[in-house]
Every structure is written in C-alpha cells, then in structure tokens.
Amino acid sequence: MRRAGLGEGVPRGNYGYAGSGYRACEENERLTESLRSKVSAIxxxxxxxxxxxxxxxxxxAEMDSQFDSTxxxxGKTMGKLKILSRGSQTKLFCYMTLFSLFMFFVIYWIVKLR
Structure with missing residues (x-):
C-alpha cells in the first residue's frame, strides 16, 4: 500500500477554489471597467x-449692469417729472387751453374750405 503524500488527493484543474478565484478576478475587472466608465461620464x-x-x-453680470443703467x-426721468410737477399748474392749463383752441380753429378752417 502506498501512503498518501502531500499534494495527493487535492483536486486539480480549473474547478474548486482556483476556478472561483479566477471568476472573481474577472468579475472585479468587469466591475472596475464599469466603474471607470461611470466616473469618466460623471x-x-x-x-x-x-x-x-x-x-x-x-x-x-451683463443683466446686472443693464439693470444699473436702467x-x-x-431715476433721472423721475427727477425731471418731479421738477415738472412742481411747476405752475395754471401755466400748464393755459398751454393746454391755447393748444385746444388752436386745434379747434385749424379743424374749423379745414371743414369750411371744403
């Protein structure tokens, strides 16, 4: 009878622990490549x-500068309106009345000439 020595009785080939380690390594490489592509996309x-x-x-920044200029x-326009509103109201009323009378005579003259 032969005695079993070291290494005898150990399964040989691509199965067992050696096979599963190889598959795990391939799986890790596949996952690493997938992770690499996702990282590059991000x-x-x-x-x-x-x-x-x-x-x-x-x-x-452009909009801010445009709003500042506007x-x-x-502000300048409002200042001018304040100055205009402080002026004499009677003066403005006289101008409006004179303009209305002028327009009335112009329209009357145009109608009479026809």
Whole structure:
C-alpha cells in the first residue's frame, strides 16, 4: 500500500477554489471597467456643468449692469417729472387751453374750405 503524500488527493484543474478565484478576478475587472466608465461620464458631465455655470454668471453680470443703467435712467426721468410737477399748474392749463383752441380753429378752417 502506498501512503498518501502531500499534494495527493487535492483536486486539480480549473474547478474548486482556483476556478472561483479566477471568476472573481474577472468579475472585479468587469466591475472596475464599469466603474471607470461611470466616473469618466460623471467627470465630463461636471465639466459641462462648470462651463454652463460660467456662461450663466456672465449673463447675470451683463443683466446686472443693464439693470444699473436702467435704474439710473429711470431715476433721472423721475427727477425731471418731479421738477415738472412742481411747476405752475395754471401755466400748464393755459398751454393746454391755447393748444385746444388752436386745434379747434385749424379743424374749423379745414371743414369750411371744403
């Protein structure tokens, strides 16, 4: 009878622990590649978001400067209206009356000539 030595009785081939380790390594590589592609997609997306944010900030800065210029223009106009409203109301009423009479005579003259 033969005695069993070291290494005898151990299954050989691509099954058992050796086979499952190989499959696990392949699975890890597949998952690593999938993760790598997802990370690159997220990276490109974050870069695009950064560019969009820069563009939107430029537009907001332009709008801010336009609003400032409009506010200045409107302030000047309101100041002029305040000055106009402080003026004499009777003077304005006289101008309106004279303009109305002038228009009445112009229309009367046009109708009479026909």
């Amino acid at each position: 990276k490109s997306l974050s870069i695009e978001i950064g560019h969009e944010v820069e563009h939107q900030n430029k537009l907001l 506010t200045g223009f409107l």
